[in-house]
Amino acid sequence: MIRYALKCDTGHEFESWFQSADAFDGLKASGMVACPACGSTAVEKALMAPQIRPSRKRAAADGPVPEERKPLTGPRHPVEEFLRALRRKVEENCDYVGRNFATEARAIHLGEAPERPIYGEAAPEEARELLEEGVPIAPLPFIGPRNTN
Structure with missing residues (x-):
């Protein structure tokens, strides 16, 4: 496994x-690699910079880790926390239908499948067709669970 520091074209790190x-x-x-903020x-x-851990003896001798050197454990920006909360809410309250989204959304809209x-995921062309047919859909600012990075 390798960890990368990433930056999007709008400057989010x-x-x-x-x-x-x-x-x-x-x-x-x-x-499939998308900015969690935008x-x-x-x-x-x-x-x-590479992160190198000191030996246990060295770490014990150095004492507690200063706040500025602690690893990132929370969001860097309030938008990240909002997006995490949104994702949790969607995943808890909605059914993930994967790449069958367009078919399922159309079936629900036409009354051929139970309302839920x-x-x-939908290709841009599929999303456009759904909107033209009057199916109420909206893009989400994250990728489904199968394709997370």
Whole structure:
């Protein structure tokens, strides 16, 4: 596993773990790496220093870690916390239908499937067709659970 510091084209900085450098390149090329703050897929690696842990003896001798050197455990920006809360709410209250989103949304709209909140993935053309047919949909600022980075 490798951790990268990343930055989107609007200036948001964030970190993410990847299986390998090749995995990052593949996910980025397919548009699967997105900024958690704005959803932009124009993401680049940012300059990052390697994190080297001191030995246990050294760490004990140095005492507690200063606040500015502690690892990131929470969101860097209030928007990140809002997006996390939104994602939790959607995942708790809606059915994930994956790439069958357009088919399911259309079936619910036409009364062919039970009425329920859903979320999933749709190609831009599919989303456009749903909107033209009057199916009420809205894009979410995150990727479904199958494709998270």
